[in-house]
Amino acid sequence: MLTISPALRDKIVSHARADHPDEACGVIAGPAGRDRPERFIPMLNAQRSPTFYEFDSMELLRVWREMDDRDEEPVVIYHSHTATEAYPSRTDISYANEPGAHYVVVSTRDPGQTEFRSFRIADGNVTEEDVRFAADAGGPALE
């Protein structure tokens, strides 16, 4: 199960809406081993595409080093689908390289409603998990 604060959920959704119709992507870092998403890090989609995302390679290096220095890990890796459901595609599965992360997929295909779902992806297998929104789950306060 992913436990995440409503404020962080809103930040992900806002980022996805802002970049629509291109896919948005980013990370929420948290202290290593705590499974607690706290620090919101929106990333550039180097592909700027409605059907593909890829973290910019130099930003990836900078952010991963920063997490290492702060003894954090990528607790959540999120991206948006802008015309299809919030479920990992074959591409998402084949490039998923953080077996410990919660992969959050949001869909912005419906302007009025954002699907928000979370998955574990390891060894090519996808498992959907429950998402619990809890104000005390860490990160910034609700704005």
Add this chain to the structure above:
Amino acid sequence: MAIEVRIPTILRTYTGGAKSVEGSGATLADLIGDLDARYGGLRDRLQDESGLRRFVNVYLNDEDVRFLGGLETPVKDGDTVTVLPAVAGGAPGR
């Protein structure tokens, strides 16, 4: 002195769990060969017939080796090489 190579979580199964290992070589290709001799299978995760794998990023110090010389990039003692898998994906139907 040697070249420090930082290994991402997903590839630490090849290095016995080590976050960083040391190697040597005159080019990145040599260095990967040297590592593969001790951590068998690592090379296949980093490169294919055409060169470095598309969705693996390799950095020499602060530079992406794609903007240097790829596998032919010269390396030397004291350098740090960082390997990070790309974080990528996309919608169905591509």
